[in-house]
Structures are given as C-alpha cells and as structure tokens.
Amino acid sequence: xxxxxxxxxxxxxxxxxxxxxxxxxxxxxGIAVGTLNMSTDISNSGNINSIFQELRPAISIFGKQHYxxxxxxxxxxxxxxxxxxDNNHNFPDRGLSVTTQLFNANLFTEIHLIRFGKYRQDxxxxxxxxxxxxxxxxxxxxxxxxxxxxxxxxxxxxxxxxNTFGAIGCKFRLAYKxxxxxxxxxxxxxxxxxxxFVFTDNTPVQNNSFWGLxxxxxxxxx
Numbered sequence: 001x002x003x004x005x006x007x008x009x010x011x012x013x014x015x016x017x018x019x020x021x022x023x024x025x026x027x028x029x030g031i032a033v034g035t036l037n038m039s040t041d042i043s044n045s046g047n048i049n050s051i052f053q054e055l056r057p058a059i060s061i062f063g064k065q066h067y068x069x070x071x072x073x074x075x076x077x078x079x080x081x082x083x084x085x086d087n088n089h090n091f092p093d094r095g096l097s098v099t100t101q102l103f104n105a106n107l108f109t110e111i112h113l114i115r116f117g118k119y120r121q122d123x124x125x126x127x128x129x130x131x132x133x134x135x136x137x138x139x140x141x142x143x144x145x146x147x148x149x150x151x152x153x154x155x156x157x158x159x160x161x162x163n164t165f166g167a168i169g170c171k172f173r174l175a176y177k178x179x180x181x182x183x184x185x186x187x188x189x190x191x192x193x194x195x196x197f198v199f200t201d202n203t204p205v206q207n208n209s210f211w212g213l214x215x216x217x218x219x220x221x222x
Contacts, residue, residue: 005218030218040195043084050088095145108132136163
C-alpha cells in the first residue's frame with residue numbers, strides 16, 4: 001500500500017510541476033530596427049571610423065515561445081544592407097568596394113540571466129544571451145576603380161549559406177505586456193563570397209561575418 005502511495009505521490013508531484021511550468025508559458029512577437037557592418041577581405045582593418053562610414057540599416061521580425069521565466073525558443077527573419085570600401089581599410093590603392101542586400105532567417109534559443117516573464121511583473125529589467133542558426137542569402141555588387149587585381153576572381157551572383165549567430169542584450173518592461181529590447185548580435189556565414197570576389201592565389205582570407213545592434217519592441221501574449 002505504501003508503495004502505491006509513493007508512486008501516486010510521485011505522479012501527482014510531477015503533474016503539479018509540469019502544470020506549474022506550463023502556467024508560466026507565454027508568447028512574444030515583435031519588430032526591431034538596427035545597424036549592420038561586415039567583416040570580409042575588404043573590411044578587415046577594425047578601424048573605428050570605418051564602422052560609422054560603412055554602417056547600414058536593417059529590420060527584423062521575430063516570434064518566441066517562453067516556457068518559463070528563464071528559457072525561450074524562437075524564430076526571426078532579418079533584412080538589411082551591407083557595405084565595405086577599400087578606402088576605409090588596409091588597401092586604399094586596390095580600389096574595391098561592395099554593396100549587398102542581406103536576408104537571413106534563424107531558429108534560436110534565448111536564456112534570461114535575471115528571471116523575467118508572465119508572473120514577474122515586479123522585474124522591469126533582464127539580461128539575456130541568445131544563440132541560433134539558419135540560412136543567409138546575399139547578392140554582392142562589386143565595384144572596381146581602375147584595373148582589376150590579377151589575384152582575384154569576381155563572384156557577384158546570388159549566394160546562400162549557413163548562418164550562425166550569438167547575441168547578448170537586455171530587456172526593459174514598458175508595461176505589463178510591452179517590452180523594449182536592446183541587443184548586440186554577431187553572425188558568421190559559411191562562405192567567402194559576401195564581398196563579391198575570391199582570391200585566386202595564396203593570399204590569407206578573412207572569414208565572412210556581419211554584426212550590429214538592434215532596438216526592438218515586442219508584445220507579450222498570455
């Protein structure tokens with residue numbers, strides 16, 4: 001009899017825990033605007049001035065399912081522009097510049113470092129980390145002032161590749177169901193064609209990546 005009582009208690013306890021967690025679930029949908037910069041074989045100097053000269057706009061939409069006060073899964077779609085110019089970096093005499101549109105879509109997980117959620121109205125602030133993966137697409141337009149360098153091959157078609165990203169940010173509760181988010185994000189793509197060319201010799205290459213800041217508004221659905 002005690003055995004059955006223990007099993008029944010275990011089942012009821014597990015059910016209560018699952019129910020308590022499910023009560024904490026909520027959805028979140030929003031939109032964000034931000035900036036983009038690229039790191040490629042053109043934009044490879046890390047020059048602070050070049051960051052502001054080459055900064056371009058981006059827009060994002062996203063949705064998340066929060067499972068408790070700490071953890072969420074989500075999906076986002078992002079569209080923006082990227083630009084880089086040799087004049088701002090290490091090879092001003094080479095005469096290369098590139099402009100490209102960029103689209104990427106990702107699945108991600110988000111983890112709060114401060115409890116935040118449906119029953120945390122008293123917590124107006126949280127810090128979070130985020131990571132995910134998806135697909136990115138771009139269509140570089142390379143401009144060459146003067147003669148094309150002998151050691152490059154132009155690659156200006158449309159391309160797609162795996163996109164991975166990591167982010168850190170903070171949330172501010174504007175109202176019970178309204179949230180303002182500020183986020184810094186770094187993306188890496190599995191390709192070397194984002195700047196519109198590839199080297200044909202043994203020149204060391206810069207792995208293609210892009211990064212930026214976002215400010216977003218979202219609405220919580222309970």
